[in-house]
Amino acid sequence: MKKLLLAIALGVFSFGAVNAQTKKAAAKKEATEKKETKEEVKEDRKAAKEAEKNMTEEEKREAFHEREKERWTKVGNYWKGKHEEKVARDSAREKEGKERKGPPRPPSPKRKKQTEE
Structure with a gap:
C-alpha cells in the first residue's frame, strides 16, 4: 500500500x-x-x-499623415475586434439562457379554473 x-x-x-x-x-x-x-x-x-x-516639408507631412492613418486603422481594428467578441459573448449568453429556461410552465390549477369561469 x-x-x-x-x-x-x-x-x-x-x-x-x-x-x-x-x-x-x-x-x-x-x-x-x-x-x-x-x-x-x-x-x-x-x-x-x-x-x-x-525630405521636404510637404513630404514629411505626407509621411506623417500615412503613419497616423495606419495607426488609427490599427486602433479601429482593435476596437472592432473587441466589439465582435462582446457580441459573440452576448449571443452565447442569450442562447444559454434560452436553453436553460426550457419549455413554458403549465398553468396552475387555480388559474385554469379562473379562466374557465
Whole structure:
C-alpha cells in the first residue's frame, strides 16, 4: 500500500515537473519573439527618421499623415475586434439562457379554473 502511494506521488510530482518545464520553455520562446519584434520596430523607426532628414516639408507631412492613418486603422481594428467578441459573448449568453429556461410552465390549477369561469 505504501509503495503504491509512493509510486502515485512520484508520478504526480514528475508529471508536474515536466509540465512546468514545457510551460517555461513556451514562455521563454514567446518572450524572445516579442523581443525580436520590438527590435524590428526600433529598426524601422530609425530608418524612417533617417529618410525623413532628406525630405521636404510637404513630404514629411505626407509621411506623417500615412503613419497616423495606419495607426488609427490599427486602433479601429482593435476596437472592432473587441466589439465582435462582446457580441459573440452576448449571443452565447442569450442562447444559454434560452436553453436553460426550457419549455413554458403549465398553468396552475387555480388559474385554469379562473379562466374557465
